[in-house]
Amino acid sequence: AQTVTQSQPEMSVQEAETVTLSCTYDTSENNYYLFWYKQPPSRQMILVIRQEAYKQQNATENRFSVNFQKAAKSFSLKISDSQLGDTAMYFCAFMKHENSGYSTLTFGKGTMLLVSP
Amino acid sequence: DTAVSQTPKYLVTQMGNDKSIKCEQNLGHDTMYWYKQDSKKFLKIMFSYNNKELIINETVPNRFSPKSPDKAHLNLHINSLELGDSAVYFCASSLHGSNEKLFFGSGTQLSVL
Numbered sequence: 001a002q003t004v005t006q007s008q009p010e011m012s013v014q015e016a017e018t019v020t021l022s023c024t025y026d027t028s029e030n031n032y033y034l035f036w037y038k039q040p041p042s043r044q045m046i047l048v049i050r051q052e053a054y055k056q057q058n059a060t061e062n063r064f065s066v067n068f069q070k071a072a073k074s075f076s077l078k079i080s081d082s083q084l085g086d087t088a089m090y091f092c093a094f095m096k097h098e099n100s101g102y103s104t105l106t107f108g109k110g111t112m113l114l115v116s117p
Numbered sequence: 118d119t120a121v122s123q124t125p126k127y128l129v130t131q132m133g134n135d136k137s138i139k140c141e142q143n144l145g146h147d148t149m150y151w152y153k154q155d156s157k158k159f160l161k162i163m164f165s166y167n168n169k170e171l172i173i174n175e176t177v178p179n180r181f182s183p184k185s186p187d188k189a190h191l192n193l194h195i196n197s198l199e200l201g202d203s204a205v206y207f208c209a210s211s212l213h214g215s216n217e218k219l220f221f222g223s224g225t226q227l228s229v230l
Contacts, residue, residue, distance in 0.1 A: 050218065
């Protein structure tokens with residue numbers, strides 16, 4: 001079974017600064033996908049960024065980028081130029097590639113990020 | 118138009134009651150899911166359906182019965198509600214069941230008194 005660990009229950013950052021959220025995972029799979037989801041106070045789950053394990057290049061989406069270290073099984077999220085609207089719970093998630101085509105997300109316990117003015 | 122919609126958003130009920138949560142997606146996706154988020158915010162898969170067929174059932178008590186009348190709908194019926202069922206239930210969908218991006222509904226907060 002896969003496990004996802006987020007070791008930082010809470011993080012805080014000031015507006016315009018950069019923050020990195022940590023995520024490690026444990027799997028014996030070689031083909032899989034990693035995600036960061038954001039859950040603001042509205043409760044909506046929003047996909048922030050996605051990474052395929054077979055790609056060496058780190059994914060980037062505007063101010064969000066990841067540092068994917070496959071050998072270390074690490075998948076951290078960097079948020080640059082933090083904005084007040086980035087305040088949310090952030091979940092790291094893992095999905096293995098199934099030959100059957102059916103798989104589900106395994107989530108970490110989340111990191112609550114607070115961006116202050 | 119909301120891509121994945123769940124109703125109701127809030128549900129307060131007494132122990133022992135039976136309740137249903139409805140989910141509909143208008144994205145033309147084949148696969149739908151139910152996830153449960155507990156009081157500590159931990160999210161865990163409950164069920165996955167592909168084209169109306171149950172694919173994944175993650176050892177959920179049989180008081181929980183999902184029903185998919187067509188591939189755009191996946192409802193969750195819960196019998197004999199218990200205090201421990203209090204949680205936020207999320208419906209989600211994806212184009213297929215593998216690595217596709219999941220689209221989540223806004224969640225249903227269930228409170229069992």
